[in-house]
Amino acid sequence: MKTQSFLTSFLLALIMLSCNSVEFTEEFKAETSGKYLYNADDVIEVYYKGNDLYLKWREGEMKSVTTGDNEFFVADMYKKLHFVENSSSKEKYLSVIQEENTDSITYDYLKVADDYKTPSTYLKEANYEKALEGFLKIKEKDSTSEFIQQYKFNRIGYRFLRDKKHEDAVAIFKMNTILHPNSPNVYDSLGDGYLATGDSLNAYNNYLKSYDLNSRNKRAKEFIEIYEAK
Structure with missing residues (x-):
């Protein structure tokens, strides 16, 4: 050295x-x-x-x-x-x-161009539509890119939840479901986001989707059973 x-x-x-x-x-x-x-x-x-x-x-x-x-x-x-x-x-x-x-x-x-912005820049600016557009282009070229890992977005989303920025959390979790439509984890997280906003119907729909993809998700199953029992 x-x-x-x-x-x-x-x-x-x-x-x-x-x-x-x-x-x-x-x-x-x-x-x-x-x-x-x-x-x-x-x-x-x-x-x-x-x-x-x-x-x-x-x-x-x-x-x-x-x-x-x-x-x-x-x-x-x-x-x-x-x-x-x-x-x-x-x-x-x-x-x-x-x-x-x-x-x-x-x-x-x-x-x-001088006004060019990366997807992450749009993400920081809370321009989630533009951010998603950019991340989808990255996915088209490389579906395994480190820039679109689902756990990255989950961390951001749960940080928003901890900060009581529920709408931002939902937007991030939604983005994750579009980028990773076959992952049970992203729907479970979106369910958490909707639950934090008080939207129990959308929480139910996403927990159900998560459970359909992973029947071992006990927490999702418990919510589904409670919701359907009402």
Whole structure:
């Protein structure tokens, strides 16, 4: 570990010593500033402070080290990057410079519109319709994506329940049933959400759905029996 740490520090020192004094033009800044899609639910924001290039990623601000006219190193990501354009699609990308083959061009992080929002951003803004739309697109491409795991939404929903934000909890649990329609757990959670709002009919309907998918759900069975006995 000490050797690796020493090599990393040595490499960073070499980069700092070899970096060029590059003056970015205003045109270059305007063309490259903006948001780049790191993955299906995460963006990198590129911006400038004077002649310094910064990246904002996962709520952290990172100042880059310029190593060429269109090359810079980001220590926090431990990546050397540059801006490229796909000659066919004309789409712009933030591209990783490969250590093994520096001449190869890869299209890693697509430049998106300045007003682009990830599904999780919409979720935080309580725009559940837009959030669901985005998560469904993720599911179309990868049904096992970590960004649509049912337990993630369940945790959010129950946090809303604990905070007495019952309508928000129901919205999250509903979203989960659409994303995972064959899971008994998501209907059980939606039943809990409706029960917290006082909507016993919808609670019953969802507990029933959960029980149909999993007859070992004793709690759902108890509620169903009590409700039907009324």
